[in-house]
Amino acid sequence: MADRQLAVRMRGITKEFAGKVVANKDVDLDIYRGEVLALLGENGSGKTTLMNMLSGIYFPDSGSIEIDGKPVVIASPKDAFEHGIGMIHQHFKLVNVFTAAENIVLGLKGEGKFDLAAASERIRQICDAYGFDVDPNQKVYDMSVSQKQTVEIVKLLYRGADILILDEPTAVLTPQETDKLFAVLRNMRDDGKAIIIITHKLHEVQDISDRVVVLRKGEYVGEMLTAESTTQEMTNMMVGRQVSLNIDRPDVEMDYRMERIRVKNLTVKNADGVTKLDDVSFTAYTGEILGIAGISGSGQKELLEAIAGLQPVDSGSIEYVVDATGDHEEVEQLIGMDPVKIANMGVVLSFVPEDRLGMGLVGSMDLTDNMMLRSFRDGRSPFTDRNAPRHLAELVVDELEVNTPGVGTPVRRLSGGNVQKVLVGREIAAAPTVLLSAYAVRGLDVNSSYLIYDLLNRQKGNGVAVVYVGEDLDVLLELCDRILVLCGGKVSGIVDGRTTTKNEVGLMMTKLGGGEA
């Protein structure tokens, strides 16, 4: 395509943090109008940093940026905007109590009297032009994640952005919502806008992008045309060596498969009285990975926290089967227990929560202190023993290849993947019989993700009942033995991971299909 029009030309971009960590080194990048460019790379490869420099959040240490052939200085998000560059971040920046239209016009300086009706009209025009589905008068707090994202995109278009950067836009969307997003992105591309999408999901890269640029360790390593490449080639370039993209689902040979956690008619209301779980029943078995799928906020968090003794329950029962031989069965009720009581019953229940630094770990504490979060009460001494936790920390660092200067480093300073390794390492070290995990690979790169899948599979092989709450359906389908689908706090079905399809699960997530199982 010789006639394609260059929108952005970045040359020799270098950015260092704290004078030591090189986030980007001498990166050259061209972005064309009428093209969707996928920026691919592992965690810490500098994708987001590079885009943050284009959108004015960071300022490059050296290098130049040209927009439409003219050299520019982008020193602030305002500068970026004047050049038509807009970025959708992973965390939305919307005012909850405002309507879509109010959020879209917020902060704009207009001449004369402020006219919300006229603004709404223009918003409708933009929506019609690209196929967005936005009600300008809807309040943000009433919106789903996908609707909020749409508002963010419309906000940029309303302000005249024609170079759009999306940072992991599909992380929070269902497959159907993703399809919708991709449809409008294609419309925008065909309208001549330049679109850059940062993502880890290779099948989406294949689906939406025209060209792929790969970064590794802050450097540009190459690019390819999507139509002429496979996901395997992309992964190899990203990681720098040949990797296998298949997730194992080993069949566990066990003398007998036993029921481990039996949830019956569980109903949970949150502090505001809103029902988060409605009559949920299921059983988790030893030696299997039970997947839990659902749109985010469908009750996954409450379900795991109820089992872990962190969430008050309105009605129902959660039974832990200690032992079952023949007719005899020994059962403990988990409802009304807190984590300490559960542990004192001899139930080793590990939980990898969604919020790693806000719940699973203490960010300002070092690895050693984080290792003893669960065990610090051991022993009669009023003082803590840091020897055993230090050895555990060293072991986890060693075995899971945690990239850290040492066990005395605050975990906050580690990258997302390494933080997760520390958390999972601690939880697995307890030799659990039940392992609950929520979004265990969110934000992790290919290597770290596969390490986590492998760890979960090993736990399954040890006869642990693993519960895996996930958002990537491809992974759920490949990894899990059974998949429980939640929709609005209700179980819309439990399907076999080996036989179900992505479409079936996707529909069950939105309750359009799939009966009660």
Added chain:
Amino acid sequence: MVHITKRKEMPVVQALAVRLGAILLALVVCGIVTTITTGLNPIDVYVTMIKGAFGTQRKIWILLQEIAILLCVALALTPAFRMKFWNLGGEGQILAGSLASAACMICLGDKIPNAALIALMLVTSVVAGAVWAGVPAAAKARWNTNETLFTLMMNYVATQLVAYFVIVWEVPKGSGNIGIINQATEAGWLPQIGSSKYLLNIVLVAILTVFMYLYLAYSKHGYEISVVGESASTARYVGIKVDRVIVRTLLLSGAVCGFAGFLLVAGTNHTLTTTIAGGRGFTAVMVAWLANFNPLVMVASSFLLVFMGQGAGEISTIYGLNHSFGDILTGIILFFIIGCEFFISYQVHFSKKEGGHDA
């Protein structure tokens, strides 16, 4: 164009050098301000300040005693602050402890043996301080009230309560003062070790400092406090009872404040006034923050603040300056000390605006 970035971590020696540099710079600025506003030679002024703090043996003892009491209050606030519970009620908790001590001295002065009296004073002071902090803590744990406002308001209640009892116990009637309690019998006065009246206070606070350091850094309670302070949801996740930790920690915090009140009445002043706490409940907040909540470093930060205060008092007497002048100098020095923390955490880069052009 100016860019500010967060530093990774500055080596301890370098950070110390920055802080020392800040103090030197502060002294230079203070000197300039002194010369401009008073026409005095700043070196003379500094010498006078040092003399004011260390000039005589008596002054040194007073200095040490002041450091001890201020440090004691700062130690009291630290566990609460580590938990991010902003206990601004140190003043009231000291007053509650002082009131309890004074009440025992006045009501039981000659009725029970001296050792029993002192023990009783100690216990009641500690309990009174603990109650004064425990009430806002319980409210925070139960209803999530704002601890800053609640503890602050408890100060006013304590002041009024003390004002009432000062009138009840005033000697002579109508004077509005209690005067020295049990001057003749010295009942309830802390015994004197050796030649110094204040040595016992200082020794007790030194022991307390070591205890508090060990408690916070190595005990299971201290660990729980750090976890709750950093993230209440992590604490719940590992089964720490957050409400219980809040109340327990504040009882300790208040108890140590009450102990400071006991030291003031039994060891130092032997009287009760509404101003006996002397703003230490607030100054101690600064001591604790300056030391980054490390009890051992607090020895240095409380020394700095007390030294500045004593020195400022001296220059206002010697040169006939308004006492506020001393406060101005203290303010300048604190500004530099606190301000330099910014340069320890962040790095400032200066670059040309056109930096983006050259390839």
